[in-house]
Amino acid sequence: MKYCFGVDVGGTSIKMGLFTMDGEILDKWEIVTRRENQGENILPDIAASLKAKTREREIDLDEIKGVGIGVPAPVTGAGIVKNTANLGWGYKEVSKELHEMTGLAVQAGNDANLAALGEMWLGAAKGWDNIVMVTLGTGVGGGAIVDGRPLVGANGAGTEVGHVCVNYHETRKCGCGKTGCLEQYASATGIARLARVRLAEDDTPSVLRGQEISAKTVFDALKQGDEVAEEIVEQFGAYLGHGLANLAIIVDPAVIVIGGGVSKAGDIMIPYIKKYFLNKAFFANKETEFMIAKLDNDAGICGAAKLIIDN
Amino acid sequence: MKYCFGVDVGGTSIKMGLFTMDGEILDKWEIVTRRENQGENILPDIAASLKAKTREREIDLDEIKGVGIGVPAPVTGAGIVKNTANLGWGYKEVSKELHEMTGLAVQAGNDANLAALGEMWLGAAKGWDNIVMVTLGTGVGGGAIVDGRPLVGANGAGTEVGHVCVNYHETRKCGCGKTGCLEQYASATGIARLARVRLAEDDTPSVLRGQEISAKTVFDALKQGDEVAEEIVEQFGAYLGHGLANLAIIVDPAVIVIGGGVSKAGDIMIPYIKKYFLNKAFFANKETEFMIAKLDNDAGICGAAKLIIDN
Numbered sequence: 085m086k087y088c089f090g091v092d093v094g095g096t097s098i099k100m101g102l103f104t105m106d107g108e109i110l111d112k113w114e115i116v117t118r119r120e121n122q123g124e125n126i127l128p129d130i131a132a133s134l135k136a137k138t139r140e141r142e143i144d145l146d147e148i149k150g151v152g153i154g155v156p157a158p159v160t161g162a163g164i165v166k167n168t169a170n171l172g173w174g175y176k177e178v179s180k181e182l183h184e185m186t187g188l189a190v191q192a193g194n195d196a197n198l199a200a201l202g203e204m205w206l207g208a209a210k211g212w213d214n215i216v217m218v219t220l221g222t223g224v225g226g227g228a229i230v231d232g233r234p235l236v237g238a239n240g241a242g243t244e245v246g247h248v249c250v251n252y253h254e255t256r257k258c259g260c261g262k263t264g265c266l267e268q269y270a271s272a273t274g275i276a277r278l279a280r281v282r283l284a285e286d287d288t289p290s291v292l293r294g295q296e297i298s299a300k301t302v303f304d305a306l307k308q309g310d311e312v313a314e315e316i317v318e319q320f321g322a323y324l325g326h327g328l329a330n331l332a333i334i335v336d337p338a339v340i341v342i343g344g345g346v347s348k349a350g351d352i353m354i355p356y357i358k359k360y361f362l363n364k365a366f367f368a369n370k371e372t373e374f375m376i377a378k379l380d381n382d383a384g385i386c387g388a389a390k391l392i393i394d395n
Numbered sequence: 396m397k398y399c400f401g402v403d404v405g406g407t408s409i410k411m412g413l414f415t416m417d418g419e420i421l422d423k424w425e426i427v428t429r430r431e432n433q434g435e436n437i438l439p440d441i442a443a444s445l446k447a448k449t450r451e452r453e454i455d456l457d458e459i460k461g462v463g464i465g466v467p468a469p470v471t472g473a474g475i476v477k478n479t480a481n482l483g484w485g486y487k488e489v490s491k492e493l494h495e496m497t498g499l500a501v502q503a504g505n506d507a508n509l510a511a512l513g514e515m516w517l518g519a520a521k522g523w524d525n526i527v528m529v530t531l532g533t534g535v536g537g538g539a540i541v542d543g544r545p546l547v548g549a550n551g552a553g554t555e556v557g558h559v560c561v562n563y564h565e566t567r568k569c570g571c572g573k574t575g576c577l578e579q580y581a582s583a584t585g586i587a588r589l590a591r592v593r594l595a596e597d598d599t600p601s602v603l604r605g606q607e608i609s610a611k612t613v614f615d616a617l618k619q620g621d622e623v624a625e626e627i628v629e630q631f632g633a634y635l636g637h638g639l640a641n642l643a644i645i646v647d648p649a650v651i652v653i654g655g656g657v658s659k660a661g662d663i664m665i666p667y668i669k670k671y672f673l674n675k676a677f678f679a680n681k682e683t684e685f686m687i688a689k690l691d692n693d694a695g696i697c698g699a700a701k702l703i704i705d706n
Binding site: 239331371 | 559640648
């Protein structure tokens, strides 16, 4: 076997990559996610695009180990999705259907788990085999790799770290219906809310005043030495550090990778997270290393490819 | 291969069992844990006892798949212990040393992880392969089984659930040096403390007044319909249910098994735990089943035997 495909299905686009077995990305491309009619075109579109690519590159089917595919939903070990928030799918046997359409072996997984697998294979956590990745975007997602393999769980819902409770006194509801979820404080929208609340508390001067408030403007202000921005980032660091400490006590990772749009602020955020992590970490987890993700939007296709390679 | 041994090393005694490969316990016995001189006799004593048993039963070494051994400390995937609180050992290559002493294949693991594996193999969670076991004794321990295998982690410290933070406002310290650990509320000593604090609050009549307070007397009072005891168990259930919800969000188990001395109170405790679990559980984990452990003190030797069988 010389090649494999990695596919990362998102709500607006589907990213795809052609990989060698040792992790070289030979080609990558995107197609639109057609969510209409319960997303009935998504898998056929992927199959057609993969077929077109094999023809274009003159690759024989028997040179291809298979297709790994990441989906934004819980995916069971058997490649079954029970429901999706963003694709229109209800119950769908993803691995089986895509296999029937392509003739290729297919392994499906949760997109956040596969992003973690990608960062372990080719990214920030290269060389480790027990890692956690937390993705700070509009929401907070996460994936854990235990002994080199994604922690899938009984329902395919392993490592939904955004919904770990980090504040038992919160009264506002998270999108999931619970209160005090990590996502309410460590997502891009959560950070912006922390900022608005802090700015409304008093009149302390800040470069943030009069600006549109976002996670990016908060971290930009921090880099300029803004004290109010630092207070906001301290709060973010406390919630995220505490949540990750509870996660580390369970999964015992060597490395925690921080990814997603918020992580583009870079290494400057790590001390704020680590300080509170160490405060609540179990002694055996104190050496856990923190890193910013490296693969950006490619993490998902890389992890998907690794999933089929390891199978 | 017809047989294997399961060994469970505790601070006062070492439990041992001879198993068939399909899980019949042919024999079980105990020896004393000699902790003096940094526990230097522990592994030789085990090796001698296993040898004596094979002679007594006229079993050939080549009929034995090997020895699984559980240790009350973090144990890495390679069978290495870095330190122990109760055995006197510092750094010790458990699997390697016991192999050299016995000539048998050896697999070592953390005792709480192996108790979980035992309950999955022969106990309450028989038939599942994604489970969590939480052990409520003097402290709170735990083990997770992911896809049939113990979650070991980078440092062998996976699933130290007793030290998950469930109360960010606690000021009293746990034995581990942190504050707000689950162990401070859900262990036998934690429950007794919750009881003493509640009884001191006012003069509400209770059968607990004038008794020696323990987890057992609290649950006995609950069974008699004592209202103060019920309030205490509500508090216990809230902390444990919240901690297990955070754990389930990470590990996504089909079943949570409650073991240890406190669990002898039986099924009466489950509704109190489950109520708070459901309050903080992610939607994908709402179907998680709760069960009381079945194997009692045999869980450790059963899991140890299963570890070597699966290797």
